[in-house]
Amino acid sequence: MKTVLIDTNLLVLLIVGSLDKSRLGKKRVEKYDPESFEMLTGLLTDFQRHVSLPNILSETSNLLNAGKREIVNGATTRLAAYCKNLDEIYEVSFPVMETKGYQDFGLTDAAIAKVSQRGIFGRHGVTVLTDDAPLYGYLSNIGAQVINFSHYRTPDRF
Secondary structure, rough: OOOOEEEEHHHHHHHHHHHHHHHHOOOOOOOOOOHHHHHHHHHHOOEEEEEOOHHHHHHHHHHHHOOOOOEEEEEEEEHHHHHHHEEEEEOOOHHHHHHHHHHHHOHHHHHHHHHHOOOOOOOOOOOEOOOOOOHHHHHHHHEEEEEHHHHHOOOHOO
């Protein structure tokens, strides 16, 4: 079973795009368009299992303005529905903060790196899906399975 972990910005794209594609290109999702959303959902069809971290889900909730004026109606409900069907993995913060990844990339990205190295996801491991170029480079360098979504959005550049 192939497993994916979606980084924060792409999870925001997934939630917003699934509710209102006309919001793409605006606040919090300004660099995405409906084609990006379709590309993301197409990529996700290859994965049968989704995992995430509380760090990613908190960041996503904050970017969606959960509990305030949502950036798109139904965003908090849609995020909750997504969470219902994934496996949430917890990485204790202090050990993550002792890693080089924390010093260079912050807590969430360092926790993603740590999870990407765990052997708990069966023979396929976990694939991290991100559009964060520095995180992609770091994960690639440590041997993690990672997809840079930006490579799919701008294929002629690579």
